[in-house]
Amino acid sequence: MVPLKEDDTYLVLNERGFAEEEAEGFYRHDTRFLSRYRLLLPRGLVLLESRSPRPDYLVQDWARFRGAEGELYLRRLLRVHRGKVEERLSFLNLSPEPEEVRVEVQAQGEFSDLFQARGWHPKVENGVGFLYRAADGVEQRVVFVPEAPEGGFRLYLPPKGVGEVGWEVRLESPLEAPGSLPGYEEFLEAFPQGEGSWEGALRQALLDLRALLLSTPQGPVPAAGIPWFVAPFGRDSLITAFMILPWGKRVAQGVLRYLAARQGAVFDPWREEEPGKILHEVRVGELSRTHRVPFFRYYGTVDATPLFLILLGRYLDLVGDLALIQELRPQWEAALAWLDQADLDGDGLLEFQPSGTGLAVQAWKDSHDSMSHRDGRLAETPLAVSEVQGYAYAAYLEGAKLYQVLGEKDRAKSLLEHAGRLFRLIQEKFWLPELSTYALALDRYKEPLKVKASNAGHLLWAGAVPREVLPELLETLFSEELWSGWGIRTLGAREVRYNPLSYHNGSVWPHDTALLAGGLFRYGFQEEGQRVANALLDLALSQPDMRLPELVGGFPREGGLPPVPYPVACRPQAWDAAAVVYLYALGKGWREW
Numbered sequence: 001m002v003p004l005k006e007d008d009t010y011l012v013l014n015e016r017g018f019a020e021e022e023a024e025g026f027y028r029h030d031t032r033f034l035s036r037y038r039l040l041l042p043r044g045l046v047l048l049e050s051r052s053p054r055p056d057y058l059v060q061d062w063a064r065f066r067g068a069e070g071e072l073y074l075r076r077l078l079r080v081h082r083g084k085v086e087e088r089l090s091f092l093n094l095s096p097e098p099e100e101v102r103v104e105v106q107a108q109g110e111f112s113d114l115f116q117a118r119g120w121h122p123k124v125e126n127g128v129g130f131l132y133r134a135a136d137g138v139e140q141r142v143v144f145v146p147e148a149p150e151g152g153f154r155l156y157l158p159p160k161g162v163g164e165v166g167w168e169v170r171l172e173s174p175l176e177a178p179g180s181l182p183g184y185e186e187f188l189e190a191f192p193q194g195e196g197s198w199e200g201a202l203r204q205a206l207l208d209l210r211a212l213l214l215s216t217p218q219g220p221v222p223a224a225g226i227p228w229f230v231a232p233f234g235r236d237s238l239i240t241a242f243m244i245l246p247w248g249k250r251v252a253q254g255v256l257r258y259l260a261a262r263q264g265a266v267f268d269p270w271r272e273e274e275p276g277k278i279l280h281e282v283r284v285g286e287l288s289r290t291h292r293v294p295f296f297r298y299y300g301t302v303d304a305t306p307l308f309l310i311l312l313g314r315y316l317d318l319v320g321d322l323a324l325i326q327e328l329r330p331q332w333e334a335a336l337a338w339l340d341q342a343d344l345d346g347d348g349l350l351e352f353q354p355s356g357t358g359l360a361v362q363a364w365k366d367s368h369d370s371m372s373h374r375d376g377r378l379a380e381t382p383l384a385v386s387e388v389q390g391y392a393y394a395a396y397l398e399g400a401k402l403y404q405v406l407g408e409k410d411r412a413k414s415l416l417e418h419a420g421r422l423f424r425l426i427q428e429k430f431w432l433p434e435l436s437t438y439a440l441a442l443d444r445y446k447e448p449l450k451v452k453a454s455n456a457g458h459l460l461w462a463g464a465v466p467r468e469v470l471p472e473l474l475e476t477l478f479s480e481e482l483w484s485g486w487g488i489r490t491l492g493a494r495e496v497r498y499n500p501l502s503y504h505n506g507s508v509w510p511h512d513t514a515l516l517a518g519g520l521f522r523y524g525f526q527e528e529g530q531r532v533a534n535a536l537l538d539l540a541l542s543q544p545d546m547r548l549p550e551l552v553g554g555f556p557r558e559g560g561l562p563p564v565p566y567p568v569a570c571r572p573q574a575w576d577a578a579a580v581v582y583l584y585a586l587g588k589g590w591r592e593w
Contacts (some may be wrong), residue, residue: 003226003571005211006056007082007181009171012227016047017058017078018102023117023227025110026085030173030231030285033116033142036108038167039089040152042101045074052545053573054184055211056080071095082215083173083436085131088166093157103165104152109142111315113285115295118228121287136284143170148419175284179215182250191247198584201540205580206546208572209244209251218261219254219578222578224281225550225570233281234304235364236433236575238311239511243578246318252311253324259308260331262297264338269355276338278304280359300359302342302352303388305335307396310462313398316405325402336399336415339392342380348425349442350392353382363388363441363510365455365490370504371441374450376496379443386430386438387455390462394421397463426464436472453490454512460519470523477516478528485557487513487532493554500554500564507566509547510536514579521586533583539563540580548576588591 002013009028012019012205018038019025026034044064052058062074078085093099111132115121130142145168155163164484170366185209194202207462212221214232223229224236237259241252261458263276271294273279280301288296312332316325325332342350360368369377396419403412430438432448438456457475459465465473478483481492487508491498498506513536520529540548542562550573553564 001227001571002050002052002058004052004056004058004078004080005223005226005230005337006080007215008182008230009080009082009084010226010230011078011080011085015050017050017060019074023119023391025117026169026171027114027117027227027230027530028083029140029173029175030114030283030288031140031173032108032110032112032114033140033171034169035110035112035117036106038106039102040102040106041074042103045072046068051501052206060217066095069094072099072101081086083170083176085171086166087169088164090157090164091157091162093159093161093397096159097416098159098161099157101155101157101163102152103155105144105148105167107142107169110197111140114228115285115287115289115293116282121293127404135290138174138286138289140171140173143172144168145170146251168347172263180221181213181215181220182210184210184550190249191244192585192588194584196218197541198537198580198587201537201548201580202584204540204545205577208577209240209248209452209574209581212572212574213251213373216254216258218257221254221258222251224572224575225573227570229570229573231281231283232258234278235280235301235307238278238304238307240574240578241549242307242311243514243575243582245314247581249315249319252315252319254325256308256312256315256328259304260328262333263580264335264493268299270357271296271298272300272355272358273297274299274338274341276336276341278308278335280304280362292356294489300354300356300357302350302361302362302385303364304389305338305342305392306350306388308332308335309395309398310391313401316401322405324568325405327390332399332402339395343462347384347446348421349429350386350388351382361519367502367504370490371443371449372445372451372495372497372505373447374419374496379441380445382444383575384429385441385455386426387462389422389426390459390464393419393426393464394462396422399573423464426459427466427469433477436469438473445475451495451497452476452479454482454488454490454509456489457488457512457516460523461515462519463522463540465519465523467523468527474520474525480556484508484554484563486535486563488516489554498554501566503551503566506554507551508563509551510539511573511575511579514575514583517583517586530587534582545571547571547577549573550576 004011025032046312047060048061050060059081060076064072075090077088109130153165212223221232222240224233237255241255283295287293344351399414400415440453441449491505500506508590516530549571550569
């Protein structure tokens with residue numbers, strides 16, 4: 001897969017740079033405008049090299065040979081802009097004879113919603129060519145400028161002559177995203193430049209972070225990942241912004257303002273909205289706009305709200321911008337109030353109870369089968385997931401800090417006391433001395449899920465682990481059951497539901513592992529933290545594009561071999577690209593956070 005993106009427009013192409021099958025195509029606004037796009041080039045041309053120096057364009061070299069001699073050369077440049085794709089073909093006739101070349105474009109409009117293109121919702125054939133009017137009256141179209149002449153584009157090339165042909169593919173849609181994005185050089189210059197073995201991986205991560213940005217009225221917001229998550233996501237955007245501060249100041253501002261502007265205001269079970277709650281995702285495809293799926297603004301997440309408070313506190317620490325704290329005071333106070341409402345049964349913990357319209361599991365491991373007991377039984381909801389309690393603990397501390405800087409000591413003291421009570425509850429309800437780790441979650445009967453999982457690393461990251469249990473917890477986290485050599489497994493290798501090629505039951509997620517590293521550095525375990533950071537750097541360097549994929553298989557690391565890939569992993573993924581920045585900074589001693 002070759003992903004190309006700029007703002008709200010992105011392409012999913014095959015290795016030849018065409019869209020021909022499965023989920024490949026030209027996408028914008030959660031809609032696949034073109035399901036097929038390929039070029040019919042002069043006979044005999046073979047692809048020599050294809051590369052994407054930046055995630056918004058592709059460069060290819062093609063040539064035709066006669067024996068050992070090249071006789072025709074083609075340089076192809078495909079570049080994505082917001083709302084359009086630019087195609088430029090430059091031919092060079094290497095032979096002593098003149099030649100006429102012809103290029104045809106084969107394209108097929110589709111206008112299917114992303115959920116249909118991905119197979120998550122029944123698909124219907126729109127059958128409208130390059131113009132589509134959706135059920136809500138929104139018109140979208142594909143326009144070629146200039147329109148290809150009948151029979152294709154023709155060029156006459158004299159001996160040793162050159163010729164060029166080009167066109168634009170415009171993906172027209174009224175759902176424009178206002179705002180602007182920083183240029184690539186401006187964005188990259190704001191960050192530290194990598195040294196040694198980190199240089200290539202860090203540069204690729206920064207290019208990807210810039211490419212994933214979406215322009216919004218509130219500022220730049222990172223999309224979660226290509227190809228299936230090119231949309232604002234609460235959890236992903238917040239963790240990404242956290243990892244790239246203090247250099248990504250504009251991104252943090254954009255994420256905080258964007259989410260604050262769309263904070264829950266009413267009780268709406270269809271979208272799982274509640275007053276003060278921070279949303280999970282925003283989709284603008286036809287199915288979402290016409291409310292056939294609840295994702296136009298969907299709030300089915302229990303952890304985005306505490307993460308919002310954590311990012312705001314981190315932003316204050318590293319940027320010192322008290323004005324933003326004051327600007328967003330109504331929103332962060334509403335978020336604090338929601339944390340109390342999320343304690344569904346009054347036991348002091350945050351739980352979620354899905355409404356049935358969206359996600360069944362509303363923590364970061366949001367697969368339906370990610371929450372299981374040791375005997376393999378799926379846990380019944382409502383669920384109190386372990387790392388969410390850690391996030392809430394950290395969120396109460398950050399809320400106390402916000403009140404302290406505003407001079408409101410009594411409110412700060414109350415939140416500190418609340419944080420202390422939650423810290424004690426985490427140890428009392430989740431710590432499993434027989435396993436030397438924390439329970440994955442508590443089910444509706446308050447029975448702990450006694451399995452070894454990666455979630456305990458998030459508790460370290462949140463500072464929610466007492467020092468007296470650290471030695472035995474670290475022994476568990478680095479055991480053969482959890483540590484694969486490339487990172488931490490989402491579920492231990494001896495658990496009933498362990499599957500190294502599952503989405504959340506034994507695979508390795510780089511961002512998950514990076515949060516473990518952040519926790520280790522936080523508690524002063526420098527050597528262990530660097531070990532984790534180096535494993536993820538090795539993972540990035542094992543990939544041809546030096547990107548951390550969304551996830552990899554949880555098989556044990558074998559010398560000289562890359563990790564087993566997960567077949568439909570997103571790449572690039574925002575929080576994985578951000579993890580490279582985060583780990584590089586931690587390794588350099590920038591541990592203010």
